[in-house]
Amino acid sequence: MSHHDVRSAVRPNPDQPMVDIANYVVDYKVDSQEAYDTARYMLLDSLACAMLAMKFEGCVKHLGPIVPGATLPGGALVPGTSWELDPVQAAFNIGTLVRWLDFNDTWLAAEWGHPSDNLGAILAVADWMNRQELRDGGKKPITVRDVLGWAIKAHEIQGVYALQNSFNRVGLDHVILVRLASTAVATAMLGGTKDEIVTAVSHSWIDNGVLRTYRHAPNTGPRKSWAAGDACRRAVTHALNAVNKKVVGYPSALSAKTWGFYDVAFKGKEFQFERPFGSYVMENVLFKISFPAEFHAQTAVEAAMQLHTQVKARIGDIERIEIETQEAGVRIIDKTGPLANYADRDHCIQYMVAVPLIFGRLTADDYNDDVAADPRIDALRDKMVVKENPQFTKDYFDAEKRYIGNSVQVFFKDGTSTDKVSIDFPIGHRKRRAEGIPVLMAKFQSAIRAHLPGAQAERLMALANKPADLEAMPISDFLNLYRV
Numbered sequence: 001m002s003h004h005d006v007r008s009a010v011r012p013n014p015d016q017p018m019v020d021i022a023n024y025v026v027d028y029k030v031d032s033q034e035a036y037d038t039a040r041y042m043l044l045d046s047l048a049c050a051m052l053a054m055k056f057e058g059c060v061k062h063l064g065p066i067v068p069g070a071t072l073p074g075g076a077l078v079p080g081t082s083w084e085l086d087p088v089q090a091a092f093n094i095g096t097l098v099r100w101l102d103f104n105d106t107w108l109a110a111e112w113g114h115p116s117d118n119l120g121a122i123l124a125v126a127d128w129m130n131r132q133e134l135r136d137g138g139k140k141p142i143t144v145r146d147v148l149g150w151a152i153k154a155h156e157i158q159g160v161y162a163l164q165n166s167f168n169r170v171g172l173d174h175v176i177l178v179r180l181a182s183t184a185v186a187t188a189m190l191g192g193t194k195d196e197i198v199t200a201v202s203h204s205w206i207d208n209g210v211l212r213t214y215r216h217a218p219n220t221g222p223r224k225s226w227a228a229g230d231a232c233r234r235a236v237t238h239a240l241n242a243v244n245k246k247v248v249g250y251p252s253a254l255s256a257k258t259w260g261f262y263d264v265a266f267k268g269k270e271f272q273f274e275r276p277f278g279s280y281v282m283e284n285v286l287f288k289i290s291f292p293a294e295f296h297a298q299t300a301v302e303a304a305m306q307l308h309t310q311v312k313a314r315i316g317d318i319e320r321i322e323i324e325t326q327e328a329g330v331r332i333i334d335k336t337g338p339l340a341n342y343a344d345r346d347h348c349i350q351y352m353v354a355v356p357l358i359f360g361r362l363t364a365d366d367y368n369d370d371v372a373a374d375p376r377i378d379a380l381r382d383k384m385v386v387k388e389n390p391q392f393t394k395d396y397f398d399a400e401k402r403y404i405g406n407s408v409q410v411f412f413k414d415g416t417s418t419d420k421v422s423i424d425f426p427i428g429h430r431k432r433r434a435e436g437i438p439v440l441m442a443k444f445q446s447a448i449r450a451h452l453p454g455a456q457a458e459r460l461m462a463l464a465n466k467p468a469d470l471e472a473m474p475i476s477d478f479l480n481l482y483r484v
Helices: 003-009 016-027 033-053 087-099 115-136 144-164 175-189 194-206 223-244 261-265 280-284 295-317 327-333 349-359 375-381 390-397 430-451 454-464 467-472 475-480
Strands: 318-325 384-388 406-412 421-423
Touching: 016 144, 016 175, 016 194, 033 087, 033 115, 033 144, 033 280, 033 430, 033 467, 087 115, 087 223, 115 144, 115 175, 115 223, 115 475, 144 175, 144 280, 144 467, 144 475, 175 194, 175 223, 194 223, 295 318, 295 327, 295 349, 295 406, 295 421, 318 349, 327 349, 327 384, 327 390, 349 375, 349 384, 349 406, 384 390, 430 454, 454 467
Parallel strands: 318 384
Antiparallel strands: 318 406, 406 421
């Protein structure tokens, strides 16, 4: 036996966080009806976001195979198109579509993110597997309900990691958690064992994380809209490598001295966990229903909408505007000075408050150059003062509340002012589901009607109103209704 063989024989036990993920993905039975119901709305909402993104040339140019002609007939369908691709590239396409407009669901804690980004990997793998089985006359197809179950688990992994582990504070982008969650879930979907899931997850950590460079001035740019698709693509690669190629795993990918993730990227700290994996994240996820706006500003936009009628005729008389937000809001979206592009504007709380104050609306088009050229917007931005409200920060981190509070008050040159409009949690919050779901369904309806042939849109609307029928459908039959 060579010296090399002896060394490889004493590999360490796998790091516990990787084992915990594998155990959860394989063993945990989701029995929460609320989680399944919320997941169903999440799926409809995410595909609505994908259809809305089809109107944006910047998004559409990323769709299809990575090189012309590299399609896979019988592969995974890219919704809103007729592309059929291998599951790796399909995961990139779907993840990019869902994420493009910053209008899909959100999770906020020590780390932020959009757990429905994981649908890029989940839908691509599920659809590809179904079409393979159909061709080979194989097993029972993967249903919409199966997909919802996988989505609940992906949401949970990404969200529970985000509760107490801040990747942004070490300069890494939150899509590291999309890659982690999607890698684990996709490996299990492919029939991977717990050992294979640990192997795939170890590779995900060894990838380290992508930098947040593209989210911050002076480099803000559209990569932030395809970064999650990229994470999904990488995740499916790791899953296929673990299950089909039987690649070797790296058991102490996190904890290895000097060379592991903790020492290289996380200042030597181990991950902290507030709660075990269950279905908490899906139940509490935040929907972006009314405004395509970075989530820390959602209630600020809502407050500005309430103030529009009082200020629209007096825009020129405004002396200053006071915005109070949470600590995270100050850190991420308090932006002064010139805004270079769409990606800069949709992450600027001042811009997102100015537009509804002036126009009484905030749509995806309002971040475009033509709207931004209105001189009143920058004039108002210059009059804004953004500061942290400690109570908003406290309520933001409270596990029972998970609020995202903002307040807006407008002061005029004659010494008068509006009331201070303060909103603790937006319409997409769990506490406002009864009010929010009809608005979410209206968003779904208008998005699919705008992009899909009439008969397909009608069939989708009917299915949305019949949860049992929808959940029983093979996922490929459902996705075929999005074929254009």
